[in-house]
Amino acid sequence: MNRTVIYPGSFDPVTLGHLEVIRRASKLFDKVIVAVLINSAKTPTFSIEERMQLLTDAVAGLDNVEIAGFEGLLAAYCRQRGVNAIVKGLRAVSDFEYEFQMAIANKKLNPELETIFITADADAMYLSSSMVREIGSMGGDISNFVPACVHDRIVERLRKSSL
Ligand code: PNS
Numbered sequence: 001m002n003r004t005v006i007y008p009g010s011f012d013p014v015t016l017g018h019l020e021v022i023r024r025a026s027k028l029f030d031k032v033i034v035a036v037l038i039n040s041a042k043t044p045t046f047s048i049e050e051r052m053q054l055l056t057d058a059v060a061g062l063d064n065v066e067i068a069g070f071e072g073l074l075a076a077y078c079r080q081r082g083v084n085a086i087v088k089g090l091r092a093v094s095d096f097e098y099e100f101q102m103a104i105a106n107k108k109l110n111p112e113l114e115t116i117f118i119t120a121d122a123d124a125m126y127l128s129s130s131m132v133r134e135i136g137s138m139g140g141d142i143s144n145f146v147p148a149c150v151h152d153r154i155v156e157r158l159r160k161s162s163l
Pocket residue numbers: 008009010011037072073074075101102103105106
């Protein structure tokens with residue numbers, strides 16, 4: 001049986017916390033599709049092309065990981081890709097209510113769909129893309145928060161967007 005899981009998110013931009021979830025999911029599943037939300041109510045700082053390119057570079061070496069963009073409902077995208085598992089990272093209790101709501105809504109929309117939670121690594125408990133954006137745009141050091149291979153590009157981009 002070929003087990004594929006979808007890891008959805010905004011990834012605006014990718015953090016070490018995201019990468020940790022991808023790495024761990026790639027060991028549990030035959031294939032991981034990292035699905036980057038294209039249309040969001042909030043306007044992302046990084047374009048869809050930038051977010052996908054940063055992710056592509058961050059997962060280099062993980063052969064069973066695909067980076068894809070998706071629009072519309074996640075439940076519909078999972079059905080379209082023939083995938084019935086979603087993986088999400090859980091950092092703190094504060095994530096739980098929102099994630100629990102989404103998991104139930106997705107299952108109502110697509111009863112075949114299971115949501116699996118991976119608990120964040122202790123080092124990633126506090127990490128979020130919005131924190132990276134805020135610290136980076138104010139010139140702070142984000143080297144402990146984002147993958148080293150994409151660090152300079154994220155810094156450069158946040159510096160430009162804050163000018
Ligand atoms: O990284 P984020 O912003 O927490 O990711 C949120 C995401 C992309 C997983 C969520 O917004 C989503 O699934 N959006 C697609 C639209 C959808 O299906 N909405 C209903 C979810 S119950």
